[in-house]
Amino acid sequence: MTESPEDEHRRVAGILSPDLASEAARLDAADPLARHLSAFAEAPGVTAYLDGNSLGRPLADMPEKVAQFIRDDWGTRLIRSWDEQWMELPMRLGDRIASVALGAAAGQTVVADSTSVMLYKLIRAAVAARPGRDEIVIEAGNFPTDRFIAAGIAEEVGATLRWVEPDEITGVSVDDMRAVVGERTALVVLSHVDYRSGALADMASITAAAHDAGALMLWDLCHSVGVVPMQLDDWGVDLAVGCTYKYLNGGPGSPAFGYVRSELQDSIRQPIHGWWSAADIFAMGPEYAPVPGIRQLLSGTPPVMSMLGMQGMLDLIDEAGIGAVRAKSISLTDFAVRAYDELLAPLDVRLLSTRDAAGRGGHITIGHPSFQRVTQELWGQGVIPDFRFPDGIRLGLSPLSTSHEETLRGVVAVRDALLAGR
Numbered sequence: 001m002t003e004s005p006e007d008e009h010r011r012v013a014g015i016l017s018p019d020l021a022s023e024a025a026r027l028d029a030a031d032p033l034a035r036h037l038s039a040f041a042e043a044p045g046v047t048a049y050l051d052g053n054s055l056g057r058p059l060a061d062m063p064e065k066v067a068q069f070i071r072d073d074w075g076t077r078l079i080r081s082w083d084e085q086w087m088e089l090p091m092r093l094g095d096r097i098a099s100v101a102l103g104a105a106a107g108q109t110v111v112a113d114s115t116s117v118m119l120y121k122l123i124r125a126a127v128a129a130r131p132g133r134d135e136i137v138i139e140a141g142n143f144p145t146d147r148f149i150a151a152g153i154a155e156e157v158g159a160t161l162r163w164v165e166p167d168e169i170t171g172v173s174v175d176d177m178r179a180v181v182g183e184r185t186a187l188v189v190l191s192h193v194d195y196r197s198g199a200l201a202d203m204a205s206i207t208a209a210a211h212d213a214g215a216l217m218l219w220d221l222c223h224s225v226g227v228v229p230m231q232l233d234d235w236g237v238d239l240a241v242g243c244t245y246k247y248l249n250g251g252p253g254s255p256a257f258g259y260v261r262s263e264l265q266d267s268i269r270q271p272i273h274g275w276w277s278a279a280d281i282f283a284m285g286p287e288y289a290p291v292p293g294i295r296q297l298l299s300g301t302p303p304v305m306s307m308l309g310m311q312g313m314l315d316l317i318d319e320a321g322i323g324a325v326r327a328k329s330i331s332l333t334d335f336a337v338r339a340y341d342e343l344l345a346p347l348d349v350r351l352l353s354t355r356d357a358a359g360r361g362g363h364i365t366i367g368h369p370s371f372q373r374v375t376q377e378l379w380g381q382g383v384i385p386d387f388r389f390p391d392g393i394r395l396g397l398s399p400l401s402t403s404h405e406e407t408l409r410g411v412v413a414v415r416d417a418l419l420a421g422r
């Protein structure tokens, strides 16, 4: 019998680092969530997928789910499906995300738009809700779309951006925040997990510091939703946005979600006044009047087909429990750091994430001047991390679809590509 590429990788990784290989096998054998690995679609030729933080894998039953949707919900029920289920889908799915992953009660979350558009709506609404205050606090290294959109709004309304410049590895601290917020701050916009370093911000304390200054707090949850538990309601978060195609596995371009704390819903007015946020969607009247409640965050017809993928993943996370998902995430990133220490640190690779698991989300980042070339070579071999300019590789370890063994295969492949290029 010929060896499969996966088995060959496993065997070679084991020979190259026997202690790490037996450690990976031991951790996988003890992993209470290991049974979920088989819920994901196979990817022929891929031996290590380490990019679940950018694009989560599809569940194995997606082809059947899509076929069923086309045959029944769309093909047979036709336009009746709007009344039967789709009109309420943005709110129903929002509530599902809230209960499974956000620590939030129903009626505060909707699924709609892209993260970028949802950011525009919420930042714009928040600034308008704090008249007399003309500064938006945002992290200098925040994801580009967050900074660009905040800058565009600042220009639009005559506000100023005030930058937080935190430690690149440990991320924004409460002290960083206290140093920049004040009586001019309308809104603070931060990422819960930094997309580069993976640094996890202290959401509760930072939100409290924003409130002490009289500002509103908006969290971008793109890199934390579905992998890091949170308590939006208990921690007093005002506004939040997040992606559904990363750890929620909604598929490329699946829509974002937006959260507005219930007490704020009467005072927050989002700026894109579409018919879906009107008091009576079918009145077709001469003027816009906003509907009360979270539906007001919608603008136009939701992308129903793009909302299929995340539903199975939400069920899976619910079944596993977000606390268990976080425990496995920590086990995977801890193990990746151990493999880094043994295999990559001797080759002058830098660790660009904190060693403190409590201060980290679901990925770790490593740096080396050769990583652009290395990433290209690895993709060709079916080992898939992602490259972040200028010289970082992110190892995104989506807990339900990634094993410790797969993680080791990835780190060994990085090491081998570095050695081969010397």
Ligand SMILES: *Cc1c(COP(=O)(O)O)cnc(C)c1O
Binding pocket: 114, 115, 116, 117, 143, 145, 146, 191, 195, 220, 222, 223, 243
């Ligand atoms: C992935 C990500 C986005 C993506 O926004 P889109 O509108 O979906 O392209 C925005 N912000 C952060 C922090 C992200 O990680």
